[in-house]
Amino acid sequence: MDFAIFNRLQQLSEQNLLDIAQAKREGRKVIGFYCLYSPIEIAVAAGAIPVSLCGTRNDPIEAAEKVLPRNLCPLIKSSYGYAATDTCPYFRFSDLVVGETTCDGKKKMFELLAEFRPIHTLQLPQTQESDGALSFWYHEIKKFKERVEKETGVMITDERLSDAIQLTNQERKAKRALMDMAKRKPSPISGIELLTIMFKIGFFMNKRSGIALMNEVVDEIQKRADQGESPFHQKTPRILLTGVPVGLGSEKVVRLIEKAGASVVCFENCSGYRSVFMIDEKKEPLRAIAEKYLATPCSVMSPNPGRIELLTELIKEFSVDGVVDLTWQACHTYNIESFNIEKFVINQFGLPFLHLETDYSESDTEQLRVRIEAFLEMVKE
Amino acid sequence: MRAAGIDIGSRTIKLVVVENGQMIHSAITDTTHDPLEQCRRLMDQVYFDKILATGYGRHFFETHFEAPTVTEIKAFARGAKALFPSCRTILDIGGQDTKAIALDDKGNVSKFEMNDRCAAGTGMFLEVIAKTLGYDLDEFGKEALKAEGNIQINSMCTVFAQSEVTSLLARRQKREDIARGIHMAILNRTLSLLKRVSTTPDIVFAGGVAKNSCLKSLLNDALGQDVKIPENPQIVGAFGAAMIAQELQNISNSKRKFA
Numbered sequence: 309m310d311f312a313i314f315n316r317l318q319q320l321s322e323q324n325l326l327d328i329a330q331a332k333r334e335g336r337k338v339i340g341f342y343c344l345y346s347p348i349e350i351a352v353a354a355g356a357i358p359v360s361l362c363g364t365r366n367d368p369i370e371a372a373e374k375v376l377p378r379n380l381c382p383l384i385k386s387s388y389g390y391a392a393t394d395t396c397p398y399f400r401f402s403d404l405v406v407g408e409t410t411c412d413g414k415k416k417m418f419e420l421l422a423e424f425r426p427i428h429t430l431q432l433p434q435t436q437e438s439d440g441a442l443s444f445w446y447h448e449i450k451k452f453k454e455r456v457e458k459e460t461g462v463m464i465t466d467e468r469l470s471d472a473i474q475l476t477n478q479e480r481k482a483k484r485a486l487m488d489m490a491k492r493k494p495s496p497i498s499g500i501e502l503l504t505i506m507f508k509i510g511f512f513m514n515k516r517s518g519i520a521l522m523n524e525v526v527d528e529i530q531k532r533a534d535q536g537e538s539p540f541h542q543k544t545p546r547i548l549l550t551g552v553p554v555g556l557g558s559e560k561v562v563r564l565i566e567k568a569g570a571s572v573v574c575f576e577n578c579s580g581y582r583s584v585f586m587i588d589e590k591k592e593p594l595r596a597i598a599e600k601y602l603a604t605p606c607s608v609m610s611p612n613p614g615r616i617e618l619l620t621e622l623i624k625e626f627s628v629d630g631v632v633d634l635t636w637q638a639c640h641t642y643n644i645e646s647f648n649i650e651k652f653v654i655n656q657f658g659l660p661f662l663h664l665e666t667d668y669s670e671s672d673t674e675q676l677r678v679r680i681e682a683f684l685e686m687v688k689e
Numbered sequence: 690m691r692a693a694g695i696d697i698g699s700r701t702i703k704l705v706v707v708e709n710g711q712m713i714h715s716a717i718t719d720t721t722h723d724p725l726e727q728c729r730r731l732m733d734q735v736y737f738d739k740i741l742a743t744g745y746g747r748h749f750f751e752t753h754f755e756a757p758t759v760t761e762i763k764a765f766a767r768g769a770k771a772l773f774p775s776c777r778t779i780l781d782i783g784g785q786d787t788k789a790i791a792l793d794d795k796g797n798v799s800k801f802e803m804n805d806r807c808a809a810g811t812g813m814f815l816e817v818i819a820k821t822l823g824y825d826l827d828e829f830g831k832e833a834l835k836a837e838g839n840i841q842i843n844s845m846c847t848v849f850a851q852s853e854v855t856s857l858l859a860r861r862q863k864r865e866d867i868a869r870g871i872h873m874a875i876l877n878r879t880l881s882l883l884k885r886v887s888t889t890p891d892i893v894f895a896g897g898v899a900k901n902s903c904l905k906s907l908l909n910d911a912l913g914q915d916v917k918i919p920e921n922p923q924i925v926g927a928f929g930a931a932m933i934a935q936e937l938q939n940i941s942n943s944k945r946k947f948a
Contacts, residue, residue: 674745675803682762682801689797 340402363387365557499572694930697746700784768929
């Protein structure tokens with residue numbers, strides 16, 4: 309990847325923090341988000357600044373363990389630890405933090421997080437299949453809208469919501485186009501590059517500049533691909549990573565896979581492809597938002613057929629040679645769901661499958677390396 | 690053409706040299722604090738034309754000697770298949786990890802699992818408990834096999850199991866019955882790993898712990914089949930690595946380089 313683009317990305321990331329600070333001084337409210345179930349459109353429509361909150365690094369976990377149990381998922385511990393140690397600038401900026409009742413660990417952690425910031429917790433249904441679930445969820449989002457109206461003093465009209473949806477849909481389209489570059493064989497972009505770009509842009513307060521930058525990166529990669537440039541070869545194994553979200557600080561598995569000579573071409577997770585489901589712009593905005601967000605195929609849903617549907621599509625479209633399913637330690641829902649994902653991948657596609665359970669620390673790097681290399685030996689056979 | 694395989698494990702390093710598919714040399718040494726020097730020592734004892742490394746130390750070997758590498762999984766698969774062409778499942782219990790590997794009918798790995806975060810149920814665990822009971826490793830298995838009773842051991846963590854054994858001894862329990870209980874605990878742990886991967890016959894039991902006669906007998910009873918144990922179960926990985934080296938074209942990192 310062009311060095312200049314990474315340089316720009318870094319500059320814009322730093323500028324972003326200054327911009328948020330400035331906007332806050334001018335009286336704009338900041339709303340912090342953790343999870344893909346929370347509708348950022350509500351914040352955008354109210355003229356507030358939606359920000360992603362930190363939770364992908366190992367550093368604050370030790371501090372979090374003073375309060376939280378050790379045998380809890382690192383994502384929850386990291387999120388809490390950042391807040392407790394006041395080391396996430398976006399958390400510090402937040403006037404309101406949005407939680408949601410996804411897994412047991414997260415929903416109880418949000419109760420503790422209320423010590424540091426006002427929390428609005430969305431009550432998420434555990435299923436997508438009954439009508440009751442959607443109307444319950446619609447009602448929850450409506451309540452959230454009312455809360456944001458109260459915090460910002462802005463009436464969130466349907467028109468404002470529609471504008472917000474158009475903007476976030478554009479962002480999804482740009483992100484999807486970026487991820488789709490890896491459909492080329494060999495992929496002109498590495499999984500680590502892709503992850504870095506998406507992760508950093510994810511913090512941008514200005515959605516439009518994020519979209520513009522992603523479009524620019526796509527053009528750049530397109531050029532590179534047309535000249536036959538790629539960090540990989542025609543025969544480099546193409547790996548799909550499924551399971552828990554990964555970001556900078558928790559990308560060790562992606563790094564190990566690519567160091568062992570493979571290419572991570574697709575992320576079937578909340579930091580990747582699950583984040584680009586479009587919102588229907590023709591429907592009543594609040595209902596369209598409720599439908600789109602509830603359809604997110606996370607393992608907290610029971611049953612969770614959407615993950616299998618998405619995997620079916622992605623394995624084909626990205627010409628995948630093997631599937632790695634990543635579970636954060638002590639994440640029961642992904643850990644258990646892995647059994648069915650493995651059966652599905654092997655029976656439907658006959659592809660090698662590897663389930664990894666790990667945390668954010670580096671303590672098991674060598675053990676992971678053996679598993680990943682042995683898995684890639686299977687892929688190559 | 691002589692091809693060598695070196696398996697750099699956590700407790701021991703194994704070197705095997707093959708010529709025309711036949712093993713003509715094998716040696717084992719302790720890994721110690723200086724595995725590189727131990728590798729050199731092993732390699733000085735024998736002539737070979739090329740070498741391939743496996744085991745947890747394969748990457749430092751690769752860096753120092755420009756040797757190709759494969760994982761233990763692949764090396765054990767190749768080695769076990771060469772020794773027992775009917776092999777479909779491999780159980781390897783080494784110094785600090787346990788592996789179960791399923792092979793397809795061509796001998797390729799189709800699934801594997803490893804227990805390597807903790808020494809429970811591995812060679813290390815056996816060593817610690819044998820010592821606590823005052824046995825040497827050889828006696829440990831034999832005495833456990835002869836035991837009439839079986840005292841259930843509840844802890845599988847090396848540290849906790851050791852203190853459990855100590856308190857059983859303080860209560861004047863027979864040490865062979867405790868030994869039997871320890872073997873039963875390892876058996877159960879091993880079976881659950883094996884069942885997640887495969888129990889398709891033939892099962893080849895490799896690694897240092899395969900020398901333990903009690904565990905072999907317990908496995909045979911529990912699985913309803915005779916597990917196959919190589920003559921020297923510790924060198925299966927190194928043998929597999931040598932067999933793979935033999936097939937590799939374009940590598941000639943002859944011994945001269947290592948001097």
